[in-house]
Amino acid sequence: MTGGKSLLGRDEELGGLCDRLDGIDVRGRAIGLVGEAGVGKSALQAAVVGEARARGFTVLTARGSESETHLPFASLHQVLRPILSRSVHLPARQKDALLSGFGMSDVAAPDPFLIALAVLELVVDTARQAPVLLSLDDLQWMDEPSVDVAAFVARRIEGERVMLLASVRAGSKMIRDDPSMEWVPVTGIDEPSASVLVDESAPELTPVLRERVLREAGGNPLALLEFPVAMGSGRFGWTELSEDLPMTTRLERAFVSRAEHLPAVTRMLLMVAALDDGADLAEMLAAASIVAGAEVGLEAGQPALDEGLLISDGVSAHFRHPLVRSALRQAAPLALRQSGHAALAQVLAGPHPDRAAWHRASSITTADEQVAADLERAARNAVRRGALVSAVAWLRRAAALSPDSSMRGARLLSAAEIAFELGRLSQVEQIKGQVAGMVLRPRDQSRLAWLEGVFDDGSSSEPAEVRRLISLAGQALHTDDSDLAVQLLVGAARRVWWSDPGADVRHEIVLAAQQASLPDDDPRLLAICALAESHERGPFVIGHLAPWPADADGRPQAAGLLGIAAFCTGDFARAVGFLSTPVETLRSQGRLSLLAEALAIRAWAAFYLGAFDLARSADEAMRLADETGQTLWAATARIAIAALGAVHGSRDSDAALLADAERVAFRTPVATSSLLAGVQLARGLTELSAARYEQAYEHLRRVFDPGDPAFQRVQQVWALGYLADAAVHTGRQDDGRALLATIERITGDDPSPAARIALEYSRAVLADDTAAEALFRSALDGGGRRLPWHRARAELAYGSWLRRHRRVVESRVPLRAARATFDALGARAWAEQADQELRATGEGGWQPTADPSELLSPQEAQIAQLAAQGLSNREIAQRLYLSHRTISSHLYRIFPKLGITSRAQLGAALNGRAGPRTPGSDSVM
Incomplete structure (x- = not known):
């Protein structure tokens, strides 16, 4: 190693981290050091920083501070300060969003993901000149908006010359569950190294004290350094180091003992510094002067510097170790802490009003409307800067200081609404519990009702819960708040789609919506009717x-609402068209939570149509839903990916995706039948593609059984044709015909486009010999005639029927057509089944057409399509929330897979094997 001095007992950990630095040109990494306080994470991190600098890395560092956790983007600003001037080269929306987050621009409410994307671009651009190390020390004390950005970047640097190294206190939840992070446990150093450290730092210890220090420290390096000082001074008794105290507590007591003998004015300055959320020494001295009632100068800090508690360059000051700060804060009496906060508020009132508001709030324990109002204003500023997480904390503190109960409730509801936007579901539940029982103004009662209705979409479909939403909607109508009433009813209707509470409850939702006196073509009314009574109101909605x-x-x-209405009523072509508008709008606005939902629904609509290229957007929906914490939509997308894989003949490779989705479905209060039905459909398709018909029938049959958790009243219609295939191959035609009759009664005389296709196909496949041919011709000329996937399935079934009835020559025509279409669509297993039928007629010699695009991952395919449309790497990156260098790397891998050498050839490479197009799909892509 060339940088810094070695650390005692850390050769293995430091060597492993330096090996990762060596491999930075091959792979970027996100690594977290996790361990107890004082165990040496920061020292290890500092050693890696030194090594990286010696190797020519650009090193960007930040250290979290317990007193700064409420300051939005404080840690992010630390990290970016050396390269912030590069922001002038960012796309305008990214630059404006980032600078607004730092209070350097007036953009209103920038999207947090645009801020994160701007950071990613800055870091990746910097890495073009030299590899980058992002060093984030004490992540558990960084403000949440900064941590969210760090997690975003961590998930996207694998293909970049960037290493993110973070240290986290054991027990912290900060991005600990993020799969992109590689966690390295840091424990105490070994006994020989501990002995060397103690002997070097405290050679005067008696053997008895030395043995006690080694035993009590347990290899913790900070304890090995601090305990000898504390015990040897006589200011720290034996009982203070009793083994039943946590290591952190023992260390904090050791630090407090070192401050107890310092001059009173020095202790006063240390207390103020511990409370301050900045590092400006003049700021600390000014506040300490207010508390002391006399001027406090630089000389007051010298004893703390001499003792090694404080470090200063004359302009800024910080504590030697974060535990010093927390120890001094806790040791100070409450009244003194309040005086310190009040003094800081006074000093900061002019230059930093938001920080002043927080300190003023910390200086009191009784309600104060002016202070609460100042905090609410600061929260609005945080929202304006895109720091929604911080705004929630500020509003909750404002609520706690509100003397008026109605104002307290209003501020809590504002916090809950922001938390809902962030997907912080547990926070919303907690705040709702606080608000329950409060006396609220009528408007705030409506806001609470909105939260009740929208937050719980899909989480519980118990009749009593759904009826409660209907009742709240009725109350809103009585106060002429029809918009709120309709919002509540949309939430209720979404619930009954996920899990059916019964026909009576669903009908009550529709009746309540009709009382809102909306026009018949109102998108909200159509969505409510489609979600709640898809079959009963289907003709009305589609019309x-x-x-x-x-x-x-x-x-x-x-x-978006029209797309949902079209999807739920089985008008998939219209659903694809409607949903493409919000997909593009939401993408341009950076509203990733809603984008994930729209992409997931559109992917399923495309899948049911047989537009499999478009259905591959389920992969993006899954990634976005995972990133925004939307488990239901992530599960929906996973099932779509697995179903698509089944059509393409991936056999059992997507079983893990389905198992994940199934776990999500069963974790909801009422098992989510919509998800479970999708899981069974995907499993059934996997078995059909492998010609394992018995297993396929068992999976698919569950969707039709009202007593099974996987029963879904609408999705059973769309799965009918696949069940009919399995029924015929397993000799269960009678059961299939009974189910067909049931579906015919449900769909009525005016079935939806999807229902018509399923019914026409199933009637033909399940018919007896006397009626089959006419029904096959009806299916070929019916609702699926212009949809390649559905027509090819009918051609395969018809050709197989002709062959079985010894009409060999006639059978070849539909079988050839089916094989060609399946081959073009990439449905290899189905193409092989058609080819087997043709071989049985005596015709052979077919070879599947090689399709280079099948070698592309869903994300690669999406990038290739966008590049073929003429978008630049930066434009593609902004659409997909990746860095432009990542796009470049993907294209570098895509070109040889497609057998091309330039972007100009992409269109031909992709379209040359595109096969039959779905009507209307040009408007979508």
């Missing part, structure tokens, strides 16, 4: 969808 243009007259929110 009123027809006049709407695909972009809903430029209203993306309305288009």
Whole structure:
């Protein structure tokens, strides 16, 4: 190693980290050091920083501070300060969002993901000149907006010359569950190294004290250094180091003991420094002067510097170790702490009003409306800067200081609404519990009702819970708040889609929506009717969808609701068209939570149509839903990916995706039948593609059994054709015909487009010999005639029927057509089944057409399509929330897979094997 001095007992850990630095040109990494306080994480991190600098890395560092956790983007600003000037080269929206987060721009409410993307671009651009080390020390004390950005970057640096190294206190939850982080446990050093450290730092210890220090420290390096000082001074009794105390507590007591003998004015300065959320020494001295009632100068800090508790360069000051700060804060009496906060508030009032508001709030324990109002204003500023997480904390503190109960409730509800936007579900539940029983103003009662209705979408479909939402909607209508009433009813309708509480409850939702006196073509009304009574109201919904243009007259929110209405009623072509508008709008706005939902629904609509290229966007939906913490939509996307894999013949490779989705479904209060039905469909398709018909029938049959958790009243219709295939191959035609009759009764005389396709196909496949041919011809000329996937399935079934009835020559025509379509669609298993039927007629010699695009991952395919449309790497990166260098790396791998050498060849490479197109799909891609 060339940088820094070696650490006692850390050769293995330091060597492993330096090996990762060696491999930075091959792979970027995100590594976390986790261990107890004082165990040496920071020292190890500092050694890696020194080594990286010696190797020519650009090193960007930040250290979390317990007193700064409420300051939004404080740690991020530390990290970026050396390279912030590069922000002038960022795309305008990214630059404005980032600078707004730092209070350096007036952009209103920038999206947090745009801020994160800007940081990623800055870091990756810096890495073009030299590899980058991002060093984040004491991550558990960094502000949450900064930590969220760090997690975003960590998930996207694998292909970059970037290493993120973070240290986290054991027990902290900060990004500990993020799979992109590689966690390295840091424990105490070994006994020989501990002995050397004690002998070097405290050679005067008696053998008895030396033995006690080694035993009590347990290899913790900070304890090995501090305990000898504390015990040898006589200011720290034996009982203080009793073994039943946590290591952190013992160390804090050791630090307090070192401050007890210092001059009173020095202790006063240390207390103020411990409370301060900045590092400005002049700021600390000014506040200490206010508390002391006399001027406190630089000389007051010298004893603390001499004792090694404080470190200063004359302009800024910080504690030698974070435990010194926490120890001094806890040791100070409450009244003194309040005086310190009040003094800091006075000093900061002019230059830093938001920080002043926080300190003023910390200086009191009784309610104060002015202080609460100042905190609320600071929270609005945090929202404006995109620091939504910090705004929640500020609003909750403002609520606690509100003397008026109604104002307290209003501020708590504001915090809950922001937490809901962030997907912090447990926080919302906690705040709702605080608000329950409070006397609220009518408007705030409506806000609480909105939270109740929207937050719980899909989490519980118990009849009593759904009826409660209906009742709240009725109350809103009585106060002429129809918008709130409809919001509540949309939430209720979403619940009954996920899990059916019964026809009576579903009908009550529709009746309540009709009382809102909305126009028949109102997107909200159509969505409610489609979600709650898909079959009963299907013709009404589809009839009123027809006049709407695909972009809903430029209203993306309305288009999203229309897309949901079309999907739930089985009008998949319209659903794809409607949902494409909000997908593009939400992507441009950076609203990733809603984007994940729209992509997931559109992927399923495309899958049911047979537009498999578009259905691959389920992969993006899964990644975004995972990132934004939306487990239901992540599960929905996983199932779509697995179903698509089944069609392409991936056999059992997606079983883990389905198992994950199934676990999510069963974790909800009422098992989510919509997810479970999708899981069974995907498993059934996997077995059908492998010609394992018995297993396919067992999986698919569950969707049709009202007593099974996987029963879903609408999805059973869409799965009917696949069940019919399994029934025929297992000799269960009678059961299949009974189910067909049931579905015919459910769908009525005017079935949806999807229902019509399923019914026409199933009637033909399950028919007896006298009626089969006419029904096959009806299916070929029916609802699926212009949809390649559905027509090819009908051609395969018809050709197989003709061959079995010894009409060999006739059978070849539909079988050839089916094989060619399946091959073009990439449905290799189905193409092979058609080829086997053709071989049985005596025709052979077919070879599957090689399709280079099948070698692309879903993300690679998406990047290739966007590049073929003429988008630059930066434009693609901004759409997909990746760095532009990542896009470049993907294209570098894509070109040889497709057998091309330039972007100009992408269009031909992708379209040359595109096969039959789904009608209307040009408007989507």
